[in-house]
Amino acid sequence: MKEREIYSHLKVFPPFAVRIDGRGFRRALDSFGLLKPYDERFAHAMADSVELFFKESGLNPLFAFTFSDEVSLFFNEMPYNNRVEKIDSIIPAFVSSALTIQLRLEKPVSFDSRIILLGKEDIYKYLLWRQAETWRNHVSSYGYYTLLKSGMSENETAMSLKNMKASQIHELVFQHGINLAETPVWQRCGIMIYRESHEKTGFNQLKQEEVKTQRKRIIQDWNPPIFKTEEGRKLIERLVSQIVLK
Helix, strand or coil: CHHHCCCCCCECCCCEEEEEEEECHHHHHHHHCCCCCCCHHHHHHHHHHHHHHHHHCCCCCCEEEEECCEEEEEECCCCHHHEHHHHHHHHHHHHHHHHHHHHCCCCCCEEEEEEEECCHHHHHHHHHHHHHHHHHHHHHHHHHHHHHHCCCCHHHHHHHHHCCCHHHHHHHHHHCCCCHHHCCHHHHHCEEEEEEEEEEEEEECCCCEEEEEEEEEEEEECCCCCCCCHHHHHHHHHHHCCCCCC
């Protein structure tokens, strides 16, 4: 029967990204009382789940980018002989479990998963795309819940937004006291998670002297730059520079 595992020999080779998206989150989280359109508790749970993945999954992502219920993880190495079946099952399963623990949910949540083949030179363009989607999601989410609060039904709200340009949604939200250019950075630009080297000072008891060592710590960057700026481009270049093509 082993030969009936039709995709068991399908492999992918680094560098690549794995993007996971929440599936049916609305129903599972309805009883949680999340603030709309954004709830910082949920954002922290997502970021903390990704950080836990870095620490406990046994895999070694270079960095990750997350917004809403989406996470993109970037890899330059992968165990399991690079098998697609393993990658696309273990990663969303781990993050689903981590998020359930973080939020202490009574109903299960799940993520779907896809692998994106990327050359080293493609990663910056991919991140530009996902951060642009972060902004679009930001605008439409505020527009959606602003219209709902004004008394429209969900169907009426969806139809209204379908016919509105981004500038019109900006103006609509502004008229209700919200400037989309001044909302928290993580809502507009997403959250980056990555490892950063730092120097740690200790004391060598045998030599009776102070010693300094390089250690890695995981950073949750809730104020990332806009990637298309010079600052943003340099950040991505620094993270991507860890990739060694084999």
